[in-house]
Amino acid sequence: MCFGNVADYDHYLIKPSKAVDKQLIIKEWDNVQRIMASLALKTTTQSTVVRKLSTVKKTNPTLKALIALDEIxxxxxxxxxIDSLEDRRAVQKALNRGxxxxxxxxxxxxTNGGKMINGKNEIELDINAECIRLTANIIIHHNATILSGLYQHYKALNPEKAKEIIRWSPVAWKFVNLIGNYEFYKKDKDLDIQEVIRLLIENSKSDFGLKSSSTD
Known part of the structure; x- marks a missing residue:
């Protein structure tokens, strides 16, 4: 998209495919702002807006203005x-985490022969999917808590090591035995995560399998 004549960009390596219809956006700006304000104030939902816009003709001026603004x-x-190495790295990190x-x-x-992805009906499949998600989040929370504790410890004592810890990913599971039955309930005695962190620091084994997966 460009705001001038498309032909003016012929000598550029990256060329726009079409020009912006500025007058249409200006004409429909009040309607566009109302939609944005409704979404920002949560008086409506994105799905509601999309559903309503789906029912209008493609020639609807408000719809065309929204599409043009989105293209800008x-x-x-x-x-x-393209220009920012920092932005590209941030996007790549997000993709890696996902x-x-x-x-x-x-x-x-x-695990266990794929029993957690099997189910006799839709309800069982949904429950299994939620259990998988919960188990993954528990592992990530466990790792993130340890990494946070290690970072706080080394931040003053060893800034270089603290910077390295920031690069480690909490999405790691090589040290976790996934085989067995999963039971979700409150135990009488919780895991002392601070004691785990202390032992890691004492034994200088701060990788704990977490370093195996970097955010880069």
Whole structure:
């Protein structure tokens, strides 16, 4: 998208495909703002807006203005993504975290011969899926708590090590025995996570399997 004549960009490596209809956006700006305000104030939901816009004709001026505005935002984002190494790294980290989470969920699901992905009906399948998600989140929370404790410890004593810990991912499970039956209930005695952190620091084994998966 561009605000001028498309032909003016012929000498650029990255060329816009079409020009923005500025007058349409200006004309429909009040309607666009009302929709945005409703979403921001949570007086309506995205699904409701999408459903209503889906029922109007493609030639509807408000719909066309929203699409044009979205194309401007997307163009700005893509150009910023191309120019900014920091943005590209941030996106890659997010993709890596998402991929790691799916790998963890898959590892849990395949445990015990894949029993956790089986079910006789939709309700059982939903319960199994939620159990997989809960187990994955428990592992990540456990790891994140340990990493946070290690970071706080080394932040003053060894800043370089603290910086390295920031790069470690909490989505790691090599040290977890996933085989067995999972029972979710409150035990009489909770795991003393602070004691685990203390022992890791004492034994200088701060990787604890967590370093195996970096956020980069």
């Amino acid at each position: 935002v997307m163009t700005d984002y893509i150009l910023g993504y 991929e790691s989470y799916h790998q963890l969920s898959s590892a849990i699901a395949k």
